[in-house]
Amino acid sequence: MASVRVALLGCGVVGTEIARLLDEHADDLAARAGAPLELAGVAVRRLDRDRTATGIDPSLFTTDAAGLVSRDDVDLVIEVIGGIEPARTLIHTAMERGASVVTANKALLAEDGVGLHTAADKHGVDLYYEAAVAGAIPLLRPLRESLAGDRIQRVLGIVNGTTNYILDQMDSVGSGFAEALEEAQSLGYAEADPTADVEGYDAAAKAAILAGIAFHSPVGSGDVHREGIGDVTAADVASAKAMGSVVKLLAICELSDDATSVGVRVHPAMLPRTHPLAGVHGAYNAVFVEAEAAGQLMFYGPGAGGAPTAGAVLGDVVTAARNRVGASLGPRGSWYADRRTRPMGETVTRYHISLDVDDRPGVLAAVAAVFAEHGVSIETVRQRVEGHDDAELVVVTHSATDDALTATVDDLDGLDTVRAVLSVMRVEGE
Template identity: 85%
Template structure:
């Protein structure tokens, strides 16, 4: 049987699992591909660490990643080191030399995906990255291939397991944000520095990739409106419960009604418990896709972790290897629509606003007048007395633009009777 040589860049949590599965499933993979997949080398930052779990021959480890991807006996390159550089340079070098690439690098794809796709097309090689979004969940290929004959209208998803775990703990057991984050770190769901997760950067990169594929337009991470979950309070979670809703960090990609632009945003939102995404618990991911002909589709599963992510990497590797043997390439990047990303201010949704106000006659009328001034229609109002002369006013609006809501909030802060705007959260899923 013929063999194909694979260079593995990175041997951390994911890389170790990729190497292990390549070894343990070697015969099955060979039968599926039609050729054996053999490791040509594994690039790491430092030699000398115990990498026994990977099952890799120690002689294959190298710190010279550039030399590894430049070898002419390497057919396929798997990049799981992450970050922008040196990953970008290594991938481009591999493509220039004629190797197809499988990557899990969401940050790089969100920042410079068009460049990578252009290089792959120029050099006649494949670029696959199923593992970059939602771990083991088959998502990007269905969007790119299975729905190629349809028009996707909306992608709504939970694409970060860390934040979903934290918000689920706040909802289900009443943990504070700090307590839930600490537990997530103890369980390995959150990094020692959780900034990329809790501030929404990770989800924003994934949203950019999803939007680009779904709407055939170049979308970068800088185009994504991003808000994290650090300001979500126990009171927000309690208010959501009172509405029979749950708070989730959502990645939302939408095609405008006329199909002329796209909206891409990541932020916490209240979601009705009747919505399929509301039942996604713990560190799991799920993505809800709405297409014109196919209707509503949901993809669910583990969105992170070494083995789940390695599963997606190996799926791409098998496809790229088959293409290599057949002297063909898979689907190219599709940017033909080139739709602009519309400003967040034009986004239309519902809102939940919590106000600390004076508890006296005329307050509600004054507040309602501010909403009316900015054409924001009120759906429901709930008032709860806190202390003598002090009350909390909770307002849920009908649909309005983000600009109109921001102007309304600014107007509310100027009212003498409004002591504080406690929280503003979007309401999605209806």
């Protein structure tokens, strides 16, 4: 081929970096792809914005994204506009016209990944999305290709840099949640509206993508149990420290022992400081993979940012372009297992529970009776006297189903001797 012509949808932070790298590394990219990569057009929302600093030829900008992806001379489309629509329609249009697609759109992939893969198969094109999960970290391709001969049993990861920065500041500096969030926003780690990050929506979309690839089953964001970090307090962080742990927002994807179902969840949890993920600081991401033959693997690096994400996108672009030059296709979507996604209540986990209780005889026995009633075994109990008749009771359980633990907490909250359930947090990594 004389060249592979590329259409770029979006020219924000990531899109600008993609265009820059396409230009600055043109010779290397051409050698790796087998043909020059030529920017055919860039779709933007407005033409009146000053984009001189991007270095992109002004004649390439257009507000007609649909027209751009419909062009016969476009071989490959890069989508970095995000959201569900118009991204989905534009991607389908590109595929119908015979163009391969590289996207970083985690929300769309989590909602309609099977549909996008089906369209790619139907039209004989490639669909790549390494940058959709964990930014620059090579993760999806190792799961899909390098571990194709193995059985993945568990994926445990920190996949959102904003929340990891906030929790790390609360742990290492002693910041409160609001203070740490404000600092994350000032450094550009958090958006002005941090809801998607703080409430776990971003991590849940990534967890759905990871689970689908790891367990060869269709998993959507609606299948993911999601809890954010908004309720994590300084007391929770201090309590974790007291037991040699750290609080992290984790994305957890697990295959059942009989390999018939998949559990996918995102929530804050206490993690022992001896666990490799406990040492992931700042806005970095890391994913811990457990496989039957390979054992334990860890992938670590920057999970966001313009240049890191653009680098991951261009890795996919080179692969898709090479396939096009060689008249071949990359790996297809794999959903053959079609395993059931089990509800959170069936998940077996451990709890750390803090209770404000009366400091008088018989309280511990009453609390222990509630745990016993629901078949939940207690691992440790710590008590700290707060006043002449007030105490804090901290209970860490052995493993039990989440349904049993939830019912236990509900009944504890109804005891006359329990003034308040101060916090409830899951314990992982042991």
